[in-house]
Amino acid sequence: MKKVTINKNDAAQRLDKFITKYMPRLPQGMLYKGLRKNCVRVNGKHVKDGKFVLSEGDELTLYFADEFFDGESSFTKGRSDIDVVYEDENIILINKPAGIVVHADDKGTSDTLLGRMQSYLYEKGEYDPKNEHSFSPAFCNRLDRGTSGIIIGAKNAEALRVLNEKIKSREIKKYYLAICEGVTDKSGTLTAFLTRGDKIVTVKDHSTDGAKEIRTKYKTLAVRGDYSLIEVELLTGRTHQIRAQMAHIGHPLAGDRKYGAKTGKKMQLASYKLRFDFSTDGGVLNYMAGMEFTSEPDFSKTFLTAKS
Numbered sequence: 001m002k003k004v005t006i007n008k009n010d011a012a013q014r015l016d017k018f019i020t021k022y023m024p025r026l027p028q029g030m031l032y033k034g035l036r037k038n039c040v041r042v043n044g045k046h047v048k049d050g051k052f053v054l055s056e057g058d059e060l061t062l063y064f065a066d067e068f069f070d071g072e073s074s075f076t077k078g079r080s081d082i083d084v085v086y087e088d089e090n091i092i093l094i095n096k097p098a099g100i101v102v103h104a105d106d107k108g109t110s111d112t113l114l115g116r117m118q119s120y121l122y123e124k125g126e127y128d129p130k131n132e133h134s135f136s137p138a139f140c141n142r143l144d145r146g147t148s149g150i151i152i153g154a155k156n157a158e159a160l161r162v163l164n165e166k167i168k169s170r171e172i173k174k175y176y177l178a179i180c181e182g183v184t185d186k187s188g189t190l191t192a193f194l195t196r197g198d199k200i201v202t203v204k205d206h207s208t209d210g211a212k213e214i215r216t217k218y219k220t221l222a223v224r225g226d227y228s229l230i231e232v233e234l235l236t237g238r239t240h241q242i243r244a245q246m247a248h249i250g251h252p253l254a255g256d257r258k259y260g261a262k263t264g265k266k267m268q269l270a271s272y273k274l275r276f277d278f279s280t281d282g283g284v285l286n287y288m289a290g291m292e293f294t295s296e297p298d299f300s301k302t303f304l305t306a307k308s
Contacts, residue, residue: 009135016050149271
C-alpha cells in the first residue's frame with residue numbers, strides 16, 4: 001500500500017492514466033480490477049471510475065502489492081550541453097545538432113537529446129525526479145538523427161498538453177531548410193500518400209491500404225549548379241515526409257542515400273523556423289501567440305554565399 005499526493009504536474013489527468021504512469025509494472029487488467037475492488041481511494045473514498053479527473057492536492061491510497069511499485073527514479077544525470085534558442089518557465093526550444101538522437105533507440109544509445117535536456121533542467125533546479133510521480137520534461141516534436149534544428153520541449157504537464165494540442169491543430173508552423181539534388185521548381189505544394197515500412201517509407205501518387213495523405217509546401221531560395229536550396233513548410237507531419245516526398249518528385253536531399261541521393265555524405269536538412277500561430281486560446285502558453293524563432297544552419301549560409 002502507498003499513499004500519493006497529487007502535485008501540479010499530476011493534476012487534470014484521468015485516474016487510470018496517472019496510475020498507469022506511476023505504476024508501469026501493474027498490468028492493465030489488474031488496474032481495472034483494483035478500481036472495482038476498492039484498491040484505489042481518493043481522499044479516503046473508493047473511486048471505481050478510471051475516468052475520474054485528479055486535482056492538485058488529492059491524496060491517493062493504492063492497495064496493490066509492493067512488487068508493482070517502482071523504486072527510485074530511473075533518471076541518471078548525464079551530459080547537459082545544449083544550444084538553447086529560447087527558454088521560459090514553461091517551454092524550452094533547443095537547436096539540435098545533426099547526429100544526435102532525440103530519444104533512446106533500439107541500438108541502446110545512451111546519449112540522447114532528451115537526456116541532455118533533463119540533465120540541464122536538473123542542474124538548474126527546474127526538474128527534480130524524486131518529486132515527480134507521472135511527469136518528466138519531454139519533447140513535443142521529433143527530428144531524425146541526421147536532421148538538425150529547433151525542437152520544442154515542455155517543462156511541465158500543462159505546457160505539454162497545450163503544445164501537443166497546438167501541434168495537432170496545426171497552430172504551430174514548422175519550416176525547414178534543405179539542399180536537394182537537381183533544380184527544383186520555384187515553388188509548389190505537393191500532395192501524395194505515404195506508407196510506413198520497417199526502416200523507410202514509401203510515397204505514391206494514389207492511395208493504398210494503410211497509406212496516409214501527406215502535403216508539403218516548398219519554395220526555391222537559390223540554385224547552385226545541380227543543387228537547390230529550398231524552404232519547406234510541413235502541412236502534415238509524417239515520418240520522413242520531406243525526405244521521401246522530395247525524392248518522389250526526383251529531388252532527393254543531398255546526402256540522403258536512404259532515399260536515393262547520388263551525392264554527398266551528410267544529409268542537409270534542418271528545422272530552422274517555428275511560428276506560434278495560435279488561432280484559439282493557448283492557455284498557460286497564450287503569451288506565445290505570434291512569436292517566431294529561427295536558427296539558420298551553416299549549410300544554408302554556405303550555399304547562399306557560394307558562387308554558382
